Amino acid sequence: MEDAMKVFKEFFELPFEKKSHLYNTHDENVKCKLYTSSSNYENEEIHYWRDCLIHDCTPLKESFDLWPQNPPRYREVVGEYLSQVGKLGSRILDLISEGLGLESDFFAHGYKEDFFFTVNHYPPCPDPSLTLGLPKHCDPNVITLLLQDIVPGLQVCVDNEWQLVQPCPNAFVVNMGHQMQVISNGKLKGAEHRVVTNAEKSRTTASYFVVPSKDCILEPAKALTKKDLPLYKQFRYAEFMETYKALNTQEPENLLEPYKIKKEVI
Template sequence: MEDAMKVFKEFFELPFEKKSHLYTHDENVKCKLYTSSYNYENEEIHYWRDCLIHDCAPLKESFDLWPRNPPRYREVVGEYLSQVGKLGSRILDLISEGLGLESDFFAHGYNEDFFLTVNHYPPCPDPSFTLGLPKHCDPNVITLLLQDIVPGLQVRVDNEWQLVQPRPNAFVVNIAHQMQVISNGKLKGAEHRVVTNTEKSRTTASYFVVPSKDCILEPAKALTQNDPPLYKQFRYAEFMETYKALSTQEPENLLEPYKFKKEVI
């Protein structure tokens, strides 16, 4: 974890000419560096971050797409992602156990894809003008976040924003939209955002556990025997189209098209 964070920071400290070839907002590029969001041209407000994003599944096949600088990036990040992947599988097994599902429930299409985003938030001259990231809920199943020592992550609890203080040698695990669907609302997607500061830069790395594009999402059958399903069946690729189209809306609204409507008597 320490080595990975060091090499992520080294990447963002590189001179512009050493990383400029990675800059693009083309969604089809598998390893890229961009500013603000993937929708930069159309967004009303730009956010105070640079983001390095790349695939990490299959791990060995993705290796050659990653940055060549710093020279040790691929070796260090490859080992890091191998270990974080195992941790993610273990966490999913424990969530399955907690929900009363079979232990390998999430092994069937729900953790087929993985990608990494490394966010860098430079010091912001006036944090009142913009955020590092706007409020949102991740679209996938779970996200494992590695923070550095500089705080900035806030989570919404009872309609109030609470700062998540970084802890050494620990991950923040975000429940995402698909976990909310699968658990039939027993687990709620974590609404969060990132604030900036005027003095220190902040770097974080998020490992996203993602369903396959053709994965069918719906509440687990074992959780709808006594309670009616809250969500309809849908493909993950379909949800992602909705997620991108409605990204500026309230995070909870992104699941509205997939909810069963309550009958009015």
């Protein structure tokens, strides 16, 4: 974890000319790219105070050649880091299955087929009151494993109030995503979170996203709807992602609205 964070910071400290070839804000098919604010920079109304490096890591060994070559040890360090975080993610999902009363390998059936990875860098912001590092959102996937550095900035919404998540050394923040909320039939809620900026210090974080396959059918687990009625209907993950991108809303709960089962009013 320490080596990975060090190499992430080394990457963002590189001179522009050593990473400019990675900049891309328009082609979603590029497997490794660097952009500012969001991948829709040209059309967004508000720019956010971050640079983001994003790359695929499925399958891991076949993705290496697409990753940055600078710093020279980036691929070696990050490859080992992602391998270990992937194992941790699987273990956490098994424990969540046990906690929900599901079979231990429940998430092995299409719910953790893909992974992607982002490193966010938030430079010092001259006026933090003018913009955020990232706006309020909920991750669209199953779970996210977030590695923070020592500079705080992550906030989570609890009872309509924003609370700062203080960095904990040698630990990950595990975010529940929209799909976990659906699978658990609302027992586990997608975590609404955002990132605030800092006037004096830069901040770097790394997010490992556990993602269902595109054709995975999402719905509440059958074992959880024997006593309670299902809250959500069936949908394909690819269909959800089309909705997620199209709605472009800062009200995360609205993204699941099209998939809720409406109760009949008598």
